Amino acid sequence: MNAFAQRRLRNLALTGMSAGILIAINQLYDMSLRDAAFMNGWVLFAGMVFLSLFNLRKKLNVLPLVPAGAWLQMHIYVGGLCSLLFLLHSEFVLPNGTFETILWLLFVVVVVSGFTGLLLSRILPPRMDARGERVIFERIPFLRAQVARQVQELAMRSVQETRASTIADFYVKELAPYLYRPRNFLGNLVGSHRAERRLHVAIQALERYLDERGRAILGEIDALITAKANLDYQYALQLVLKLWLFFHLPLNYSLMLFSVLHIVIVYAFSAGAP
């Protein structure tokens, strides 16, 4: 068993134990006829505050705090515990009021987006690795333009060297629109390479109209199309890995705001509650 698997097992065991303790305390509260919602609500809120602090930890890297890697582990497992607390707090029923429904939805979306992000961050990097060298996201437009320029030069050279317009025509009609923008975004996300394959087939179909020199140029273009497809692939996956946080974080801030309002409202209308 490798180090990560050992850690995962240990953390799952600790989380399971913590979950058991939380459920037991909740039961004790119920059995003693006290309102467990106050207890599990505050614990849930404390957990949510801790989860929100992760982003602050990332900003405060100048301080000798717990490494972000260890913090993320806590973030994941405390997130799991908070989900359980949320279920206990909401007593496993759907909300009925508008405010509660918004709060409920926000919590669910934040949790789902969090676990989706975790899943993406574990699944997508190895998939990118499998498609060759990792490219820095910010350099992709530059590299794409470089590939496009090279293909354009090859297309123009083909006219001069082969005295045939087959490649140039194909470039204008099919390749130029493909090269100058990111393509096949959804296909890349789900692992479909149909668009790329279609282009390769179309390129191969041109060979019959070309002489030896033309076929050599076409071969170079074919290789560049593969390079462009790889760039699109990296772009799509890296974009998703960057964007999910823009979804998770603002929703979390909204959730925290609504949670504070929820607490204020609960206390405002809880006179006489134990």
Place this chain on the structure above:
Amino acid sequence: MISGVAIPRPRRWDRPFGPEMTEGDVLRVLRTLQVFAAIDPAQFPASSPLHDIVLNDARVRRHRAGEVILRKGDYGNSVFVIVTGVVRELPEAGVTLRSDRRQTPGLLGAISQLWRNARVPERRDITIYRNGHAGRANGVRRGDLRGVIRDIDEVIGHQPTRPLGPQEMFGEVAALSRAPHLATYFAETDVELLELRWQALRDIRRRDKGFREQLDALYRATSLKAHLRESPLFQGLHESALEQLASHTLFETHGEFEWSGGFKELAAQDPNDVLESEPVIAEHGDYLDGLLLIRYGFGRLSERLDHGHRTVGYVTHNEVFGLSEIVDHWRDGRDLTLRHGLRAVGFVDLLRVPTALVEDYVLPNLPPEHLPPPPGRSIPRQANRLGWRTELELEQTTINFLMNNRTINGTAAMFIDTDRCTGCDDCVRACALAHDNNPRFVRHGPEQDNIMVTNACMHCVDPVCLIGCPTGAIHRAPDGLVVIDDITCIGCATCANSCPYNNIRMVEIRDQRGDFIVDVETQAPIVKATKCDLCRDQLGGPACQRACPHEALVRIDLRDRERLVDWLTR
């Protein structure tokens, strides 16, 4: 042409090593110190005459009795010549000396980086450059004193020491081999020393054969015994046995001292040719005439496989080659033939201790738990005190990658596990935050499977980037980190060109308002060398590693094979 704030372009001796060094001092040391008296000044070019080298790259240091001048284990870039007084060499680190305290900003200082950092890239305080001519090189005074020994007689009486008198030199081992000092040196009486920094040493060695030979002979004599004493293998030996070993031990040097240029050319052609280009120290299957002790540098372990050689691991500082074979011969009478070959990776200094002497003096005195187990028996992970577990338990492609790219040189190489890296750039942002908003590495570099060795300074065991620096701006701090003094850097790019890994960047600097700082004559921008400093002035260590939420990034010392294997196979 770029408009901006103009200053004179920095030159080599704008900031002399010892600004208080006078013409009188120069004349005095050139006349009185024999090491200089024998040098013919006519050998030196008009651009860097001997007089100017001594004036600018040397300084006079005075220490009171008891003050520690050099500390064992620290890195150094200078050679010392005793002018007056007596210095004691203390081979054992038998005194407790204060540890260095780095300048860290404190909690408030650390937090204030959040709003104090520059909004423009590579901002510099121009007044420092303008006043630079009158200033002194960074660190010349601060940290000179390595501690104080109160009771000198007690120290001298209870442990082996060696007195050094006027005209004698010391510190050459660390300066010439880019390795730590092998002994502590303290002033027994009030002393006056001439300290020659690496730049002076390099230039004088290059020009004067007599100086070079004298220094090299001293280097070999000093380092031979000191290294034998340092190795755990010989630590239990009596002084007389050590003398006997030293008198029969050969000192060998393999490879090129300045190997970076040749390596860059070779690696650019085909990294797989790197092995073939490495000088062979010992061939797989050859008779083993002596135990090889790596004093400095790296050796590649390989074994013959059909028509080629398969790399199995490496040996480095203080590790041995051939011990298992000698032990098996001594214990079971097996053949004394090498089970691996050894090649010099870059530059290697080693000691060859005759097999018969190892069998007669060393092995009988070695505790059984320090001996390698017989062939076929597994080696406990903890039992590696002598470094005989040198094979890497990694995939062959990974071993080849680490060896062919000479990544094994790194003491703080940045590895990224691309299977876990999401490209969030938290590491880059953290690095920028710790360096006035300027990231000091590029999240890119050679890749093998899921491992990327990024373009971040590795703080090499053998930092070849230091060799050519004309001013000493890039130097090794006593703790071993390779750092650049921005004020002393003249932007010549020698270090950037010498770095075999392309980990040093030349940047155009700006003033507080964001205007480029330019040369007053040509109006060309002034450039400075920059690189990772391992966040040595930050709280908590390397920001990049602490910032990675996915634990994809690590700063790793490749001499620590167990940690390396653990991390790569986690």
